[in-house]
Amino acid sequence: MTGDLYINSKDAFTTWGVRMGSGFLDALDGFLPMKDYIENDSRLEHGKRMITTNAKVASRDITLEFTIEGSSETDYRAKKKAFQQELQAGAFTLKVPALGTDVYHLVYTGKSISYGLSLGRCFGKISAKFTEPNPMSRE
Numbered sequence: 001m002t003g004d005l006y007i008n009s010k011d012a013f014t015t016w017g018v019r020m021g022s023g024f025l026d027a028l029d030g031f032l033p034m035k036d037y038i039e040n041d042s043r044l045e046h047g048k049r050m051i052t053t054n055a056k057v058a059s060r061d062i063t064l065e066f067t068i069e070g071s072s073e074t075d076y077r078a079k080k081k082a083f084q085q086e087l088q089a090g091a092f093t094l095k096v097p098a099l100g101t102d103v104y105h106l107v108y109t110g111k112s113i114s115y116g117l118s119l120g121r122c123f124g125k126i127s128a129k130f131t132e133p134n135p136m137s138r139e
Contacts, residue, residue, distance in 0.1 A: 006095040016083040021065025029099055032135045033058045057135050065127040073121040102138040106130040
């Protein structure tokens with residue numbers, strides 16, 4: 001809980017009651033997509049030529065799930081609102097000590113959002129899309 005997830009250098013659980021949801025680590029730690037290789041499909045040659053030297057990683061879109069917990073409905077609503085404002089600022093950093101020292105630089109897209117609220121209105125789950133513009137920059 002405490003110390004598991006940092007957003008903009010703030011402990012997510014202590015600050016907003018936020019934890020990593022289902023599949024969070026898998027999505028964050030997954031393989032990186034590659035940019036298309038330079039190709040030449042000449043009619044004068046069999047097959048095609050592909051230049052594979054200097055291969056580059058592409059940006060990636062990932063879906064992350066978070067849970068938000070409050071001690072009361074009022075506390076939950078305040079934490080949810082503050083967390084939403086943090087994400088809506090656009091670019092942010094995310095660090096998960098369990099995955100090492102990497103700092104992920106993400107952008108909240110505000111797309112493909114799903115949200116669920118518990119009957120007691122003290123616990124919620126949000127799933128949203130994020131873009132990692134340069135997966136090779138994790139300092």
